[in-house]
Amino acid sequence: MLSATYHRHRLIFRHPAGTSRGVLHHRDSFFLLLHDTLNPETTGIGECGVIPGLSPDDRPGFEERIISLCDEINQTSSVNTSGLENWPSIRFALETALFDLTGGGQRILFESQFTSGEKPININGLIWMGEEYFMLKQIDEKLAAGYRVIKIKVGAIDFDTELKLIAGIRKHFGEDQITIRLDANGAFSPGEADEKLKHLSDFAIHSIEQPIKQGNPATMAEICRTSPIPVALDEELINISGSDNKKKLLEQIKPQYIILKPSLLGGFYACREWIELAAEKGIGWWITSALESNIGLNAIAQWTATLGNDLPQGLGTGSLYTNNIPAPLEAANGVLHYLPGKPWDLAFTGIYNPHPAGS
Template sequence: MSEPTDTAVPAIDEILERTRVVSLPMATRFRGVDHREAALIEGPEGWAEFSPFLEYDAPEAATWLAAALDFAWRPQPRARRDRVGVNATVPAVSAAEVPDVLARFDGCRTAKVKVAERGQTLADDVARVRAVRDALGPEGRIRVDANGGWNVDEAEHAAHALSEFDLEYIEQPCATVEELAQIRERLTDWGIPIAADESVRRADDPLAVARAGAADILVIKAQPLGGVRRALAIVAEAGLPAVVSSALDTSVGLAQGAALAAALPELDYDCGLGTAALLAADVAEPRLAPLGGEIPAGRVVPAAALLDEHAASAEREAWWHARIRAAHTHLTG
């Protein structure tokens, strides 16, 4: 089998021959789903993951496929560290459920808390964050993620309501770069940094947020940004500190995120790469879950028995194959 050059894309038949599609049950419902589907691809350099969320179209999914092919077919940039500190991730659960969620993240002293969930109120968010602060104690670090769910006025009101919990930062409080710039200016005196996620990974121009002075921190993900190399280039050009996060990946995908985190020249924040703890099952044994608040930086090889046990149905496998074909056509077209 031929190995591609830096710009070549492997043939679609070869990719599909090397692909396994899995469906993994969630321990906690997240992003409206209770199973996580993913296509895992074994290339000459090892295994990679292709798992754009189901609603993403072919042009957007093509960037995720480029990342998977890069990780599976090409050696990766040099690692500067062999372990990566990670945060706990708390979905939009009730305050009473918070201790059970945090218990899955061994040794994590940082927690990212989902807020601005549809159908919930700011009071729900305050209660959830208060429960996290009570669990972590005064030395724990708390960041909240609104996924662009507030307008500027709502974000300002929420930031003030949550400020008593000593937030590390607010991630994507508003949807647009212009709104992020406005809320960042309004919160300057409050000392609450703004992190940009969707405004980087789902943007035609991922550097626009940095040029606009709309964020203090970039949240970067290997898959949505086209792979480790492209993500590193974006961080270097933006000139902002970065937090590496995941897209609710299997352990295979988390290993790609860990490769990105390990290659960053500076890594001042715990990373959102502990999300295997949100899965009720995984493809690796042991899974790439937090231990002492860290995960190792290294490739993961899925277990054949687990690939078989969690194989998607024939219908879902065909759906993912069609999706890979569409993304591949976009890459090569």
Template structure:
């Protein structure tokens, strides 16, 4: 019979991470340990990465919901793909259950517990890496310039820059400096985290366009769906939806309808925020059928969740860099020895 228990863990940032939405010194996450009392050698560890203040399921009773899920694990028939993945209506918990069930089906597990990987692929066998983008968090111009130089020196061909927390004129000047540092061959993605207003968004995109920006994530907040749709039709810079995709599994069809109405150029997929792996798969099918690009990004998971994301996205054989370089953000990340970041390449070496 299967059993499960959960624990909360506080991840500590190496620095105060600044976005237009918040300043973060730590992030709490949850781990679920799943094991069979008839087979003590089969313990898997999976992450339920609630994002406080952002996840659709962020509520005071979240831990009570984890209690219920862990009590129900004994009823799982994990050999059936859908049985346990539908056991929770919450994106982060469903992500954890999908990873755990898949890992058990694949025969993963050890006495000490291993991170649950939802697939077996060339990446999980150490045969190829997942290419990732570098990430430059917000800060003053000296700090961001230093971080940009570091990413360029580390060999990143695509670098994502957080914007929206400072005066726009100052940010524009800073971005010009960062473009000079990066050079013309480096691809720059921007992430505004909904910092612009509908009234100012187009003018700001026009001023950013000469910097040869690959894309900008979520220039407007999700509630401005109609304005986002209009912006996507006329934008000089391709727009990627991120926060607009945050949902519960039960609401994924509504989210798909929103995507089809807004028609962005890209989707940024965070499975633990957008309904779990199955819902992220649905969004990818929509994107590809509608000619939209996509990439996957971490929702600041620990190395446990990051390894699961790497395994999942590698199944798609991605051709553009993914946003899975957040493992070095923390001073106390969970050690997953197989997970290695080498420049712009994320490896899993079993």
């Protein structure tokens, strides 16, 4: 027998998070809680939320849909993901909460050498857009912290300044010392993409995510064919559902990589389908979190650890917030560790005192 409640928690960014869509100062996360009515001490937790201008869930009715989902579960004492196809973040939260509940509500969703503390996950260090001094400071901090793969968001400040920053990294660190990934978040116009990619290729770039906005597959296919830098699709995958449609997109664009964000793509099963189709076509992939708190990051990291992909993953986001949930996750020296002996601390969020009408 199941019941459900939810709770809202506002996460505060440690530094303003600059993207090509603007600057974020906070993010509201919604925690979906599944309760075993026969064992009330056992609670499974999943997380959902929106990224303005990016998430398919970013539209009127998001919180109302969470409320109606809780009502459905409370009325039927069961879980049904149908009807959540257009709410991928909520579907991810429900899927995650169910895995957690099934595992005894201990936040161990997928047991592996990661959750036992034996094998950490390789991750990249994320460099946020901003003024030159701010980006240089972040780069220095990541390198000092032992990261050997860094991902730099480009497209929000002057392109010549971005080239100067990347050139400065390469002046001191060769490609055998530091791997550079770029993420344009669709910031380049189709007309300027070729020239910008050519300039960026001077610096031995591993890959660039989403150089132009999604929704123009013919142009993206041409960019993937001619780019001197391997291209990774990110936003392009959002709102693409069904195996046939996913297969068609990959066949048309032929990217070198795809980036998978479970909370934007509808959960683990939806991402697994992308992985299987990519494998058939020799397309590489890695997993990235999408500004979740440690609840969502924990779920994504544990699932990622079961996939056998040794490429650095985009899971170094736990330190983004001043009020993230204390968890047994620790990013250090370019890897994400799970610390079995460190407890969760959910009390300060009020997460165990939610109610169906929200808070």
